[in-house]
Amino acid sequence: MKMIAFRADGGLNIGMGHIMRSLSLAKEFRKNGYKVYFISKYRGGIEKIKEENFDVIQLKLREIKNTTGFNYGNPKELDKEADEIISIIKLYNIDLLFIDTYNVTEEYFLKIKQHVKKLGYIDDLNKFVYPVDILINGNITAEYMDYKKYSEDEIMLLGPKYNLIRDEFRNLPKRKIKEKVEEIMITTGGSDPHNMSSRILNWLLNDKELKKLKINVIVGSGFNNKEELRKISQIYNNVILHENVKRISEIMLKSDIAISTGGSTLYELCACGTPTLAFIYADNQEFIVEKMDESGYVKNLGWYDKLQKEYLINNLKEYMYNFYEKENIYKIQKKLVDGKGVERIFKAFKNDINL
Secondary structure (H helix, E strand, O other): OOEEEEEEOOEOOOEOHHHHHHHHHHHHHHHOOOEEEEEEOOHHHHHHHHHOOOEEEEOOOOOOOOOOOOOOOOHHHHHHHHHHHHHHHHHHOOOEEEEEOOOOOHHHHHHHHOOOOEEEEEOOOOOOOOOOOEEEEOOOOHHHOOOOOOOOOOEEEEOHHHOOOOHHHOOOOOOOOOOOOOEEEEEOOOOOOOOHHHHHHHHHHOOOOOOOOEEEEEEOOOOOOHHHHHHHHHHOOOEEEEEOOOOHHHHHHHOOEEEEEOOOHHHHHHHHOOOEEEEEOOHHHHHHHHHHHHOOOOEEEEEHHHOOHHHHHHHHHHHHOOHHHHHHHHHHHHHHOOOOHHHHHHHHHHHHOOO
16 A cells, blocks of 8 residues: 655634645545555644544644744755654655645755655745655636746646635536625634634624625634634524534535635635635635636635725625626536546556656
């Protein structure tokens, strides 16, 4: 049996996007008979991995102490981390290692690469030329980022056809576009370090036209504002909190419009055909949100810290009262992501990589 490991983290200061997309690919390999481990270091991500019944090897590095904003780690830690990973590769006889973290350097990759048969990287940023055997970027922006190969035999899988969307988004039922909007969804990912969920929720509840709508709020495992949200939902019975969600596609499909942070959630909303207002939470989301707005898949609200109540409300009402726009958005969104990205990636390994 071939042994595969994924190096990914998730938590309050990182979000859960790296964990979720790595899990999506990990499940495809497990389904095809591979033994899969995860290498991780933060509690939130480790708990999610264990929920999906994968073995987790925990790194010895400490939890991030900063509780505000995004922090992907310190490059000064990477030499020590590489040593730990090399020890894990040898102990567990890892054949293929996927790395999915922004805290990487060329030296980090090169140090690990000589100890594993194949090395893969899941990327968003194109920070430098990556010395890996396979590079995956399933974003709409990937084909515009001018990637360069480190070696001639490096395999690059770029664009939405290789998007690491979860299998629950395959073969979804057709959405019925309603003339009258009844439900709205708010999602900020696995964590909400800037408390945008409460902020947006209060804006909606203070608007005469919107406060009676059913509002579905996704509460991620890394939220530190759960109590505040619970208090709001106790006052307003039309505010529904969704914690420990097993199938988020069901909520996306019944919500007529979504307000969402940028990132991987946008592809899930497109797969569901949900008209979406997207705000930017982190640097890696900016180009994605801009490109998706340019192509008509979502509406770009800009950076979270510049977002004003009036701008959000006005854009939301434009969606609400324009049936034909919602219908057109649905048609183009469904063409962006077909849910088969992990299958294509696995086939690339079977066909192009001798492992």
